[in-house]
Amino acid sequence: MKNGRWIAGSRRLYARLINIYPKEYLAEYGSAMLQVFTDQCREISREQGIPGLAFLWLRTIIDLGKTAVSEHMHARQSAMKLPEIAPLAWKDALLVLIPGSVWLIVYTVLLVWNDAHLYEMLFLSILLSAIPILWVWWRSKEFPVWGLIPAGMIVYEAFETIYNIPFRLSGFHTGSWLLLTALFFILIVALGWRHARLWHPSGKVTLWLGICLFAILTQIVLMVFYNPQSSHWSWSAVLSESMKNSYPSLWFVVEETTGLLLFVVCTTMFARKHANLSVLFLLGYFFTNYLSFRVPAATAGSVYTLVFAYRLFLTILLPLWIVRASSTHSRSRGIIIPSIFAFLALALLSGGIYAGWLLNDMPSKDSALLVVWSVFRTASFIAGFILAEHLCRAAGPLLKSSPIQEISPKTVQA
Amino acid sequence: MPDNAANTPNQPLTPAVFHILLALADGEKHGYAIMKDVEAQTSGQLKMGPGTLYGSIKRMLAGGLIAETDERPDMALDDERRRYYRLTTQGQAVVAAESRRLALAVKVAQQKKVLVYTEGRPL
Numbered sequence: 001m002k003n004g005r006w007i008a009g010s011r012r013l014y015a016r017l018i019n020i021y022p023k024e025y026l027a028e029y030g031s032a033m034l035q036v037f038t039d040q041c042r043e044i045s046r047e048q049g050i051p052g053l054a055f056l057w058l059r060t061i062i063d064l065g066k067t068a069v070s071e072h073m074h075a076r077q078s079a080m081k082l083p084e085i086a087p088l089a090w091k092d093a094l095l096v097l098i099p100g101s102v103w104l105i106v107y108t109v110l111l112v113w114n115d116a117h118l119y120e121m122l123f124l125s126i127l128l129s130a131i132p133i134l135w136v137w138w139r140s141k142e143f144p145v146w147g148l149i150p151a152g153m154i155v156y157e158a159f160e161t162i163y164n165i166p167f168r169l170s171g172f173h174t175g176s177w178l179l180l181t182a183l184f185f186i187l188i189v190a191l192g193w194r195h196a197r198l199w200h201p202s203g204k205v206t207l208w209l210g211i212c213l214f215a216i217l218t219q220i221v222l223m224v225f226y227n228p229q230s231s232h233w234s235w236s237a238v239l240s241e242s243m244k245n246s247y248p249s250l251w252f253v254v255e256e257t258t259g260l261l262l263f264v265v266c267t268t269m270f271a272r273k274h275a276n277l278s279v280l281f282l283l284g285y286f287f288t289n290y291l292s293f294r295v296p297a298a299t300a301g302s303v304y305t306l307v308f309a310y311r312l313f314l315t316i317l318l319p320l321w322i323v324r325a326s327s328t329h330s331r332s333r334g335i336i337i338p339s340i341f342a343f344l345a346l347a348l349l350s351g352g353i354y355a356g357w358l359l360n361d362m363p364s365k366d367s368a369l370l371v372v373w374s375v376f377r378t379a380s381f382i383a384g385f386i387l388a389e390h391l392c393r394a395a396g397p398l399l400k401s402s403p404i405q406e407i408s409p410k411t412v413q414a
Numbered sequence: 415m416p417d418n419a420a421n422t423p424n425q426p427l428t429p430a431v432f433h434i435l436l437a438l439a440d441g442e443k444h445g446y447a448i449m450k451d452v453e454a455q456t457s458g459q460l461k462m463g464p465g466t467l468y469g470s471i472k473r474m475l476a477g478g479l480i481a482e483t484d485e486r487p488d489m490a491l492d493d494e495r496r497r498y499y500r501l502t503t504q505g506q507a508v509v510a511a512e513s514r515r516l517a518l519a520v521k522v523a524q525q526k527k528v529l530v531y532t533e534g535r536p537l
Binding site for chain 1: 471
């Protein structure tokens with residue numbers, strides 16, 4: 001009878017402890033597990049008495065901890081199913097459009113008044129947008145679609161802040177620049193390698209990666225072999241941090257392209273849940289990658305029109321097309337067509353600014369090369385965008401792995 | 415019906431999955447019976463807890479290696495709340511393929527004199 005009390009007590013305690021398993025798992029197997037544990041208690045207490053029961057508890061606690069963690073991880077993975085390729089409801093689409101609308105309004109106001117306080121308010125609102133995202137993520141265990149753009153904006157700001165810390169502390173130094181660039185490069189390669197192992201990217205991914213890298217390398221080569229800030233080639237001029245006379249520096253090219261590649265890879269991390277909607281995360285990068293120029297009145301109209309066109313395509317039309325698309329094909333077109341229009345506006349704008357046309361300066365003898373640089377900069381953006389879209393779609397086959405792979409040693413607790 | 419290639423495990427099964435499949439090879443069983451069978455097969459070396467047992471069962475059901483059955487061997491002797499499981503055709507093919515793989519590994523180990531027996535037990 002004494003053992004009976006121990007068995008009943010053990011059963012009650014185990015019934016409470018198994019509540020740490022995911023709810024769905026518990027609903028399916030909870031009572032069966034309790035039954036098996038009770039059977040074990042009965043047999044062991046009959047054969048070995050209370051000490052045997054103590055050893056059973058020891059084994060059971062280890063088993064419980066190990067498998068509860070495993071089941072929670074499985075529950076998370078199975079929750080990350082690709083959504084049906086269906087248009088997002090209008091109310092969800094409007095939520096997605098909020099960051100872009102705010103950004104567009106602020107930029108339109110900035111074009112008219114050029115008030116620096118608006119920037120501060122904008123960046124504060126970006127940081128504060130993390131609160132509702134984190135809250136919903138924590139409560140629902142799923143990252144919300146409308147949180148993708150603000151998340152991209154927050155990560156971009158974090159990236160910029162980290163990149164600029166050494167320069168703000170000690171001024172520009174080649175060593176710290178090389179160290180940071182190398183660190184980010186290693187991070188990109190590691191993330192890219194992990195994705196390649198998981199998803200075996202298609203030939204299209206390789207093609208767009210190649211175009212992206214080619215455009216980036218061309219920019220770097222232009223900066224190294226063509227130095228607009230000095231008539232003599234020198235490392236110090238090439239690595240110069242300043243953008244005197246609106247000329248880009250090598251530092252600027254490398255920082256921007258490293259950031260772009262890092263964002264392309266990070267975008268695919270959301271792909272298992274949000275499929276190619278996760279490209280919205282990359283949009284956050286382009287939102288915050290701001291354009292600000294002091295423009296002479298004579299050319300103000302052209303510059304403002306181009307800035308407005310770039311912002312309008314990127315902040316409203318592109319996300320709207322992506323989330324309201326009714327098929328994978330139209331979603332892909334929604335990603336590619338407006339982004340090409342937006343980036344063409346960027347190419348015209350930055351090319352014109354650097355060449356001196358839109359600044360109403362006398363065009364320099366090097367203006368054509370600066371326009372070429374702007375075109376390659378834009379090409380790397382477009383290629384990066386399409387690359388991210390292909391990577392997101394490549395996430396699909398991973399979810400369709402065979403049942404045998406599902407019970408591989410990595411996924412089954414032995 | 416999956417093709418033959420799908421029936422062949424392309425990675426070794428975990429001990430828990432393999433021994434559960436073996437336990438069900440001679441007929442359907444409920445959870446506790448599977449647990450006792452596995453313990454007996456491995457001379458007590460593999461003692462699964464309820465979490466490991468049902469975690470493996472869940473993934474094997476999802477993988478189509480086993481199926482739940484409503485039939486009871488003897489209703490009078492058993493609790494009807496217990497859940498019984500049986501091997502599927504795919505499960506039979508997988509356990510056979512894994513057994514062949516292990517048998518081949520044992521053969522190689524014997525040829526290379528890795529396995530040394532004393533009184534019928536490997537050292």
